[in-house]
Amino acid sequence: xxxxxxxxxxxxxxxxxxxxxxxxxxxxxxxxxxxxxxxxxxxxxxxxxxxxxxxxxxxxxxxxxxxxxxxxxxxxxxxxxxxxxxxxxxxxxxxxxxxxxxxxxxxxxxxxxxxxxxxxxxxxxxxxxxxxxxxxxxxxxxxxxxxxxxxxxxxxxxxxxxxxxxx
Numbered sequence: 001x002x003x004x005x006x007x008x009x010x011x012x013x014x015x016x017x018x019x020x021x022x023x024x025x026x027x028x029x030x031x032x033x034x035x036x037x038x039x040x041x042x043x044x045x046x047x048x049x050x051x052x053x054x055x056x057x058x059x060x061x062x063x064x065x066x067x068x069x070x071x072x073x074x075x076x077x078x079x080x081x082x083x084x085x086x087x088x089x090x091x092x093x094x095x096x097x098x099x100x101x102x103x104x105x106x107x108x109x110x111x112x113x114x115x116x117x118x119x120x121x122x123x124x125x126x127x128x129x130x131x132x133x134x135x136x137x138x139x140x141x142x143x144x145x146x147x148x149x150x151x152x153x154x155x156x157x158x159x160x161x162x163x164x165x166x167x
Contacts, residue, residue: 012072013159019065020152023058027145030054034138043131052121052134055141059118062111062148066091066102069155073099088112100158103151110144113137 033050043051066087073095088111091102103111117137121129 008072009159012068013156015068016065016152016156016159019061019068020149023061026054026058026061027141030058030138030141043134048129048131048134051138052117052129055114055134055137056118056121058141059111059114063087063115065152069099069102085112085115088115100155102155103148106144107148107151110140110148113140 030051033047033054036047070087070090074090088108092105092108094101114137117133120133
C-alpha cells in the first residue's frame with residue numbers, strides 16, 4: 001500500500017475499530033433482546049421492529065466502514081446511487097498495489113443479504129414486516145458474524161503492518 005501516509009492509515013484503522021465496536025454494541029443489544037424473545041412462537045411486533053432496526057444499524061455500520069476504506073485507498077466513488085452495492089463488491093477484491101481484499105466471499109454474501117434486508121426494512125411502510133424473514137436474518141447474522149470479524153481483523157492487521165512500514 002505504497003504512498004499512504006501513516007496518519008491516514010492510522011486514522012482509517014481507528015475509524016474501522018470504532019465502527020466495529022459499534023457493531024459489537026448493537027450485536028449485544030440484539031442478543032439481549034433475542035434472549036427475551038426465544039425462538040418458539042412469533043415475535044411480538046415491537047420485538048420484530050426492534051430486531052429489524054438493530055440489524056439495519058449493523059448493516060449501516062458496515063456500509064460506512066467500507067465507504068471509508070474506498071475513499072482512503074481508491075479516492076473515488078463513481079456512482080452515488082449504487083454506493084452500498086458497488087462499494088461492498090469492491091471490498092471483495094484485492095486491488096493490486098493499492099490494498100488487499102477486505103472481506104471474503106462468505107462475509108460478502110452475508111453482508112449483501114444484510115444490505116438487502118436493510119433496504120426492505122426501510123421500505124416496510126408499504127407492508128408489514130415478516131417475522132420469519134426477520135428471524136432468518138437474525139440466524140444468518142449470528143452464524144456469520146464471526147467470519148466477518150475475522151476478515152476485517154486480517155485487513156486491520158495488514159493496515160498495521162503497512163502503516164508501520166510507511167512511517
